[in-house]
Amino acid sequence: MKKQKIQEEVKAVEAEQEQTTFTEDMFNFVKEDESAAEKMYAPSISYWQDAWRRLKKNKVAMASMIFIILLTLMAIIAPMVSPYTHDAVNFSAMDNGPSAEHWFGTDNLGRDMWARVWMGARVSLFIAFVAAIVQSTVGIIIGGISGYFGGKVDLFLMRFSDIVDSIPFLVYVILIMMIMGSGMAPIIIAFALTGWIRMARLVRGQALSLKESDYVMAAKGLGASNMRIIIKHMVPNMLGVIIVTLTMSIPNAIFTEAYLSYIGIGLQPPLTSWGLLANEGAAVIKTYPYQLIIPALFISLTMLCMQLFGDGLRDALDPKLRK
Amino acid sequence: MENNVLLEVKNLKKCFDVGGRKVLTAVDNVSFYVRKGETLGVVGESGCGKSTTGKTIMHLIPATSGQIIYDGQDITHMDRKEYLAFTRKAQMIFQDPYASLDSRMTAGDIIAEGMTIHGMYNAKERKERVYELLNTVGLNKEHASRFVHEFSGGQRQRIGIARALAIGPEFIVCDEPISALDVSIQAQVINLLLELQESHKLTYLFIAHDLSIVRHVSDRVAVMYLGAVVELAESNELYENQLHPYTRALLSAIPIADPQVTRAKQRILLEGDVPSPIDVGAGCKFAGRCSMCKQICHEEAPQLRDVGGGHYVACHMI
Numbered sequence: 001m002k003k004q005k006i007q008e009e010v011k012a013v014e015a016e017q018e019q020t021t022f023t024e025d026m027f028n029f030v031k032e033d034e035s036a037a038e039k040m041y042a043p044s045i046s047y048w049q050d051a052w053r054r055l056k057k058n059k060v061a062m063a064s065m066i067f068i069i070l071l072t073l074m075a076i077i078a079p080m081v082s083p084y085t086h087d088a089v090n091f092s093a094m095d096n097g098p099s100a101e102h103w104f105g106t107d108n109l110g111r112d113m114w115a116r117v118w119m120g121a122r123v124s125l126f127i128a129f130v131a132a133i134v135q136s137t138v139g140i141i142i143g144g145i146s147g148y149f150g151g152k153v154d155l156f157l158m159r160f161s162d163i164v165d166s167i168p169f170l171v172y173v174i175l176i177m178m179i180m181g182s183g184m185a186p187i188i189i190a191f192a193l194t195g196w197i198r199m200a201r202l203v204r205g206q207a208l209s210l211k212e213s214d215y216v217m218a219a220k221g222l223g224a225s226n227m228r229i230i231i232k233h234m235v236p237n238m239l240g241v242i243i244v245t246l247t248m249s250i251p252n253a254i255f256t257e258a259y260l261s262y263i264g265i266g267l268q269p270p271l272t273s274w275g276l277l278a279n280e281g282a283a284v285i286k287t288y289p290y291q292l293i294i295p296a297l298f299i300s301l302t303m304l305c306m307q308l309f310g311d312g313l314r315d316a317l318d319p320k321l322r323k
Numbered sequence: 324m325e326n327n328v329l330l331e332v333k334n335l336k337k338c339f340d341v342g343g344r345k346v347l348t349a350v351d352n353v354s355f356y357v358r359k360g361e362t363l364g365v366v367g368e369s370g371c372g373k374s375t376t377g378k379t380i381m382h383l384i385p386a387t388s389g390q391i392i393y394d395g396q397d398i399t400h401m402d403r404k405e406y407l408a409f410t411r412k413a414q415m416i417f418q419d420p421y422a423s424l425d426s427r428m429t430a431g432d433i434i435a436e437g438m439t440i441h442g443m444y445n446a447k448e449r450k451e452r453v454y455e456l457l458n459t460v461g462l463n464k465e466h467a468s469r470f471v472h473e474f475s476g477g478q479r480q481r482i483g484i485a486r487a488l489a490i491g492p493e494f495i496v497c498d499e500p501i502s503a504l505d506v507s508i509q510a511q512v513i514n515l516l517l518e519l520q521e522s523h524k525l526t527y528l529f530i531a532h533d534l535s536i537v538r539h540v541s542d543r544v545a546v547m548y549l550g551a552v553v554e555l556a557e558s559n560e561l562y563e564n565q566l567h568p569y570t571r572a573l574l575s576a577i578p579i580a581d582p583q584v585t586r587a588k589q590r591i592l593l594e595g596d597v598p599s600p601i602d603v604g605a606g607c608k609f610a611g612r613c614s615m616c617k618q619i620c621h622e623e624a625p626q627l628r629d630v631g632g633g634h635y636v637a638c639h640m641i
Contacts, residue, residue, distance in 0.1 A: 046470055047427050214423035217383050218486070222437040223410035225403075232436075236427040 051240070054316040061312020064305035071302060075121035084112035087272075104294050107280060116272050117294060123273040124299075127184055128253040131191035136246045138192060139199025146200065147207025148230065158204070161197045169194050173260060182268045187260065191253055199245055206238045240317035247313055251306035258299050274299045329494055329526050330380070331356040335389035337372070337379050347601045349375040351550035351608075353389075354627060357494075362520065362527040364541030364558070366534055366573070368597060372550040373530045374418070377496040380528070381415050382406060393494075411441060414487035418499040420479035424471045430457070430482050431467030437490040456485040460515060477508035484515065494526045502532065509533075513540060534577045538562050543633075546570045549600055549608040552627055556634040566636045569593075569609050607639065615640045 045053070055061055079085075096106045104113035146157040173190045180186040210216055211234070219229050254274075260266035261275030262282075269276065274295045281292030337350040350372040357363045365373050379386045382401065391399050398409055414437075417423035424433055434453045438444060444452060454464040460481040471479060480500060487495055497516065501509040513536060519525060531537050537544055538558055545555040546567065554567040565571050572591040593612050607613070610620040619639050627637040 046429075214417045214419055215425040217378070218415070218417060218423050218483075219425075219436065220383055221381055221410060221415045222486070222490070223407045223440045224436070225440075228440065233425055237425070 051316045055312055058312040058315065061309050061316075064309040064312070067301070067305045068309060071121065071305075072125060075118055075125050078118035079115060079122060082112065082115040082118070084115045087111065098290060105288070105290055107291060108284065113277075113291065113294060116277060117274075117298060120272045120274045120277050120295065121298065123184065123267065123271065124254055124257055124275070124302075127187055127191075127257050127273070128250045131188050131195065131253040131257075132246055132249045134188065134192040135195035135249060136199050136242065139196035140203050140242060142196065143200035143203030144207055144230065144234070147204035148211055148226070148234070150208070154204070157200075161200055164194065165197045169256075173265060177265060182266070183271075184267065187257060187266060191256070195249060195253070198249070199242070202241060202245055203238060206241060207234060210234050210237055244310060244314045244317060247306065247310040251303040251310075254299065254306070255303055327359045328356045329359045329394060330528070331390075331392040332376075332380065333390040333392070335376065335379060335391065336387045337375055337384065338387045341601060345601050348550055348603060349600060350379060351603075352624075353547075353550070353552050355545055355552060355555060357526055357528055358542075359493075360520075360524060360526055361542040362529050362540050364537035364544040365528065365530045365547060366532060366537050366544060367547035368573075369532065370597070370600070371547045372600075373532075373547055374498050376547075377415065377498045377528060377530050381413060381496055382409070383415070407441070410437075411490050412492055413494040413496070414490070414492040415496040415498060416480075416483050416487050416500045419503050420476050420483055421503070423483055424479055426471050429468055429470055430462075430474070433471070433482060434467075434485045434489050437486060441490055443490065452489070453485075456489055459488065459519070460485045461511075475508075476504050477511060480504060480508075480512055481515065484512075484519070488519065488523065491523075493524070494528070496528045496530070498530050499532065501536065509536070516540070534574060546573065549597060549603070551608055551624075551637065552635075553609065553637050554635065555627065557632075560632065560634055564634075566630065566634070566641050567609075567638050568613050568615055568640075607637075 098105045098113075104117055106112055107116065142157055142161070146154045169190070172193055173187070176186045176190050176193075180189070211229075216229055216233055219233055224232070257266060257273060258275030258278065261273050262279045264279065267273050267276055269280075277295035278292055278299065281288075281290075281295060285292050333354050335350055335353045336348070339347045339349060341347045353372075353376055355363065365376065367373050375384070378384050380391055382398075386399065389399070390397060393409065393413065398405070401409060428436075431450070431453045434456055435449050438449050438452065443449070450467075453467055457464055457466055462478060462481055462485075466474075466478075471482070474482065480503075484500075500516065501512050504512060516527070517540060520527060527540070529537065529540055541558045543556065544558050544561045545552050546561070546569065547553065548569050554561065554565065554570045556565075561570070562574065565574055572593050575589065575591040595612050598608070598611060605624060606622055607616075607620040607625050610616050613620065617640065623639070625637045625639045627635045630636055630641065
């Protein structure tokens with residue numbers, strides 16, 4: 001009985017299947033649209049656009065960047081629009097605390113601190129940026145030559161940099177000051193003489209590894225000259241690392257300038273800088289603490305933002321380094 | 324020596340200093356020739372000097388000694404002008420399609436680079452030519468403006484091939500062009516290379532370690548072991564009638580897609596490892612692992628010699 005029932009069921013299913021047999025005329029060819037297959041749904045992004053997108057997502061780095069930009073703008077504009085100049089002495093308003101008239105107060109000669117802080121920002125930032133750019137340029141050239149050409153050139157340049165590096169920074173500063181006197185130029189020169197070594201070593205390492213890379217080999221095989229390989233292939237591929245190091249060397253320069261001025265071998269008054277302001281403020285810390293706190297705050301905030309921005313930039317430019 | 328020889332390599336040697344007065348001999352006394360329009364396959368294990376041979380021929384790394392003759396001219400030492408002329412005739416396709424393309428450039432720029440260097444065509448013609456080349460290698464012109472990280476491995480290798488083709492070479496060194504690709508993509512790229520050989524009348528030096536593919540693409544095959552060519556013969560002759568004990572062991576390792584054949588097959592298993600290429604002594608390099616090894620093998624290095632019909636072997640015992 002049971003067997004019969006199953007057989008009947010099977011027959012019924014078979015009959016049903018026969019009815020739904022597919023024949024050729026039931027089908028149509030779908031027109032193939034080749035252009036649709038290659039349609040780009042997202043725009044093509046270059047390396048830099050991609051890095052910028054990643055940087056934008058990093059809130060801390062973006063906030064730091066905005067702070068740095070505002071600071072730079074203020075350093076340029078504020079001294080121009082301020083009713084007081086940084087070196088105008090006013091003996092009727094000495095050591096006044098912050099007020100509506102003098103936003104950051106006045107110092108012991110009655111000079112407006114607001115004007116002095118922004119003039120100091122100008123000097124500090126100028127020294128830092130120029131020093132960073134000069135250092136990096138020298139470092140890139142020396143490191144690039146050393147790494148790309150290798151051999152004896154490399155050996156000579158690297159030993160030379162070791163020798164330069166072995167002499168303390170302060171010795172350079174004091175020697176240069178003895179010859180040139182105080183001012184911005186000797187400080188920048190001292191920075192340039194010593195700061196390039198870090199960049200040179202970094203670029204040398206990059207150049208050493210890049211010149212062995214397949215795409216540089218390929219460019220060579222296409223007949224590219226050394227110049228073309230360096231400019232078209234090596235530099236663009238090193239630029240990320242270079243920019244990060246450059247950004248990181250700016251806070252370093254700001255700080256070094258500040259401490260040189262603070263210990264009295266940097267800039268001399270009436271020229272001013274954050275370090276010099278802090279130095280003057282430190283003398284009166286017990287009576288007028290705001291004179292130290294204000295410049296110190298600017299130094300710390302600027303360094304912090306530069307560091308955070310540099311960090312964010314490194315993450316954005318080299319996603320491989322991210323945790 | 325036969326006619327139609329495009330490239331001839333004579334006693335090529337490449338040594339690297341590895342510090343401590345030690346010398347690594349990557350390529351040791353390699354001699355062979357490539358005829359116009361043929362494919363010479365070069366096989367061997369990793370580290371046997373295949374790629375170094377290819378790069379030395381292309382002057383990407385300088386040769387230590389020996390002679391490279393291209394189209395009847397000695398090109399072992401070239402000045403910049405001669406080298407530029409040489410690069411127009413000979414190009415190279417690299418192994419790793421990820422490392423061999425500059426990730427800061429678009430596909431179009433990469434393909435056009437050779438033409439820019441050689442000052443071929445004006446900007447507009449170059450663009451046209453890039454589209455044409457993309458088409459030749461099976462990509463579309465929409466791909467020209469994309470950056471390399473937006474391509475798959477197979478597509479990247481096609482870009483690498485287009486770059487090599489761009490300045491119209493007649494000789495291409497294919498340095499393991501497919502070993503970094505998926506098996507399904509390998510076949511596509513191999514077929515592309517074969518089609519291009521047909522249509523562009525190309526001569527290939529095809530370096531690979533996949534024995535079946537080398538048999539498929541090559542007219543003649545050279546087997547390398549530890550920097551030296553041990554056997555060189557017509558492709559079929561080599562695969563049917565190999566003489567050198569190393570070649571025999573190597574070829575017996577080819578997997579066959581038939582379990583019955585595989586089970587019946589005798590695998591020749593070699594003992595030991597490939598010795599270090601640093602400071603190799605006199606004698607046959609294979610002596611330490613060879614089953615036919617005699618006294619002479621340890622004393623004198625065998626020379627590559629013709630045993631009839633263009634079949635060359637470097638072995639004392641044959």
